[in-house]
Every structure is written in C-alpha cells, then in structure tokens.
Amino acid sequence: MLTEEKVREILGEIEDPILHKPLKETGGILEIKVKEEKNHVSVKVAIAKTGTAEQIQMQSNIVNRLKNAGAATVGIRFAQLPDEVIERFRPEGIESEFEKLLKNTAIIAVASGKGGVGKSTVSVNLAVSLARMGRKVGLLDADIYGFSVPDMMGIVDRPVVRGEKIIPVDRFGVKVMSMAFFVEDNSPVIWRGPMLGKMLNNFFREVEWGDLDYLFLDLPPGTGDVALDVHQMLPACKEIIVTTPHPTSAFVAARAGTMALKTNHEILGVIENMSYFESRTTGKKEYVFGKGGGKKLAEELGVPLLGQIPLEQPYWDDEEFAPSVYQIDHPIGKIYFKIAEKIDDLIMEKEKN
Numbered sequence: 001m002l003t004e005e006k007v008r009e010i011l012g013e014i015e016d017p018i019l020h021k022p023l024k025e026t027g028g029i030l031e032i033k034v035k036e037e038k039n040h041v042s043v044k045v046a047i048a049k050t051g052t053a054e055q056i057q058m059q060s061n062i063v064n065r066l067k068n069a070g071a072a073t074v075g076i077r078f079a080q081l082p083d084e085v086i087e088r089f090r091p092e093g094i095e096s097e098f099e100k101l102l103k104n105t106a107i108i109a110v111a112s113g114k115g116g117v118g119k120s121t122v123s124v125n126l127a128v129s130l131a132r133m134g135r136k137v138g139l140l141d142a143d144i145y146g147f148s149v150p151d152m153m154g155i156v157d158r159p160v161v162r163g164e165k166i167i168p169v170d171r172f173g174v175k176v177m178s179m180a181f182f183v184e185d186n187s188p189v190i191w192r193g194p195m196l197g198k199m200l201n202n203f204f205r206e207v208e209w210g211d212l213d214y215l216f217l218d219l220p221p222g223t224g225d226v227a228l229d230v231h232q233m234l235p236a237c238k239e240i241i242v243t244t245p246h247p248t249s250a251f252v253a254a255r256a257g258t259m260a261l262k263t264n265h266e267i268l269g270v271i272e273n274m275s276y277f278e279s280r281t282t283g284k285k286e287y288v289f290g291k292g293g294g295k296k297l298a299e300e301l302g303v304p305l306l307g308q309i310p311l312e313q314p315y316w317d318d319e320e321f322a323p324s325v326y327q328i329d330h331p332i333g334k335i336y337f338k339i340a341e342k343i344d345d346l347i348m349e350k351e352k353n
C-alpha cells in the first residue's frame with residue numbers, strides 16, 4: 001500500500017521539464033491524496049509551463065512510477081508555478097516571455113502632465129495607425145483609475161483566459177488590455193499604490209502579448225506611482241509626451257518629460273493635440289487653446305515635435321463604432337499615419353545603431 005510519504009518521495013525526484021530541477025526543490029508538489037480502499041492516488045503538481053508536450057511526457061512518467069510503486073489508479077492535475085519561483089530556477093539562456101517582450105518590442109509610454117489633453121486618444125490612434133502600416137501592435141491601458149481605451153475603441157468583447165494566460169482583445173489589429181475589462185459597470189477602482197504596481201506587473205507577465213513590434217502604454221496623467229512603476233519596471237521604455245498648445249499644459253507636461261529623463265528614459269518626441277480648429281468652409285485656422293506649447297516643450301526637452309493634431313471628431317460609423325478612432329481617410333487619421341511613420345522611422349533608425 002502506497003503512503004503519502006512514499007508518493008512524496010517518488011514525485012520529489014521527478015524533474016520539472018522546463019527548469020530541469022526536481023519537484024522537491026521547486027516546491028512543485030501541491031497536493032497528494034491517497035484513497036486506501038481503492039488504492040487510488042491523486043496528485044497536483046505545479047510546473048514552469050503547462051499545456052506542453054513535455055507536460056504529457058511528465059504525466060505518463062508520474063503515472064508509471066506511481067503504478068510501479070503499487071498504485072492501482074492515478075489522477076494528476078497540473079498548475080503553473082508562480083513567476084517568482086520560475087525566475088529563481090530558470091536555467092541560463094532560457095528567456096521568460098516578459099524578457100522576450102522587453103528585448104524584441106519597442107515599448108512606448110504615452111504621457112502627459114495635465115489630464116484631458118488627449119493622451120488616451122493619441123495612444124489609441126498611434127497604435128491603430130501602426131497596425132494599419134502592418135506592424136504588430138499592443139496597447140496597454142495603464143491608466144488604471146481612469147481607463148478609457150476600450151470605450152474609445154468601441155470594444156465590447158472581453159478577454160478570454162487560456163491556461164494561465166489572459167488573451168488580449170483584438171481591435172483594428174491592435175491587441176488591447178485594460179483594467180476596464182476587470183471591473184463591472186464602470187465602477188471606480190479603489191486601490192492604493194502597491195496594488196497598482198502589482199496589477200501592472202500582471203498585465204506584463206500574465207497577458208499573452210505574443211510577438212509584438214510595438215507595445216503602447218497609455219499612462220495616467222502626471223508623475224504619480226504608476227508612471228514611476230513603469231519607468232522602473234521597463235528600463236528600455238521610450239516616451240511620447242502629449243500637450244495642448246496652452247502654455248500651462250506645456251509647463252506641466254515638462255515635468256512628465258523631466259521625470260522620464262531623470263529615470264534615463266528616452267523621449268521620442270512631443271505631440272501637440274487640439275492645436276487649432278480649421279473651418280471646413282473657409283479653411284481658416286483658429287487657435288482656440290493658444291499657440292506654441294508643443295514647440296516650446298519640444299525645445300525645452302531637446303526632442304522633435306512629432307506632429308500637431310487639430311480639433312475634430314472622427315466620422316461616426318454605425319458598423320464599426322469606435323468613438324475616438326479616426327478613419328484612415330479622415331484628415332486627422334492621415335496626420336496620425338504620418339506621425340506613426342515618423343515613430344517607425346525613429347525606432348528603425350535606433351535599431352540599426
């Protein structure tokens with residue numbers, strides 16, 4: 001008759017197929033139950049990667065060994081080891097999904113000083129424009145309290161969970177993840193700093209982003225905890241600063257820029273939003289929110305002014321309703337496309353050097 005101790009001893013010697021360490025070292029034995037009357041053993045083990053061919057091999061190895069030791073029947077459940085355990089045991093040369101993402105993807109945080117200047121609108125439209133160019137693009141709505149990306153893109157679907165990973169929602173060819181997907185009925189998120197950092201971490205590590213050329217992060221406005229977390233978590237992250245032409249907006253945005261520079265993050269450039277209103281009938285431009293804020297900010301930070309976006313709403317399209325996505329043939333859609341091309345050139349240039 002098999003005892004729990006004996007089962008533990010047998011399982012303990014079996015190696016995690018990815019980490020090549022025995023389960024007794026990885027802490028991968030989660031549960032052992034022995035039903036004496038039926039001589040049935042059921043176990044739950046955690047391994048570095050579930051759903052692989054190696055898991056199936058390991059499963060038959062466990063069954064064989066336990067049956068050889070006297071079990072009549074064996075039941076096995078698999079779970080995923082926590083990321084921190086995997087990191088501790090990861091053999092040299094094997095990259096985590098997160099490391100791969102950091103290495104192969106241009107991560108671009110879109111920041112602003114003041115709220116309401118159009119940071120989310122800019123993030124969404126840059127992501128969509130790069131996807132229109134044929135790039136593989138992700139967009140993480142890191143504005144955890146003030147999430148708005150899914151609504152702006154007209155997303156009604158919710159992400160699905162596959163294995164241990166969350167699959168982002170695809171919209172206009174962009175893989176989107178947002179806190180909005182995890183709260184009900186637009187209720188407020190009432191969290192403190194550390195929880196926000198943890199959520200951000202989950203968004204990077206537990207979302208199946210796949211291969212991406214670009215991952216845009218729509219940061220919360222200002223220089224708070226989340227912006228700081230992003231800078232610390234993603235050392236290679238680049239930044240785009242959004243401002244309106246108003247001097248105050250540019251003055252406050254400069255602080256977000258300074259924060260990026262102080263934490264050694266490169267700023268790709270400045271985008272001035274709500275730059276002017278252009279009359280359809282006369283073609284006359286009116287500088288409703290003042291003039292020159294974007295140019296001044298770009299000069300101050302020593303970076304290019306990537307573009308100026310006038311005031312206008314997208315065309316409303318009943319079939320593909322997305323309140324803040326400018327169509328490809330919309331005058332503003334064309335401006336975004338040009339800015340996206342500039343960003344792509346800048347990134348390609350840097351890759352070459």
Ligand SMILES: Nc1ncnc2c1ncn2[C@@H]1O[C@H](COP(=O)(O)OP(=O)(O)OP(=O)(O)O)[C@@H](O)[C@H]1O
Pocket residue numbers: 112114115116117118119120121122143146148220221273274309310311312313324
């Ligand atoms: N160029 C534009 N023309 C007209 N409306 C615009 C333009 N850009 C943004 N808006 C509108 O301005 C409002 C604020 O934009 P958005 O939510 O993108 O700003 P934000 O800086 O991300 O705000 P928050 O601080 O809430 O994150 C939205 O209603 C948006 O539709």
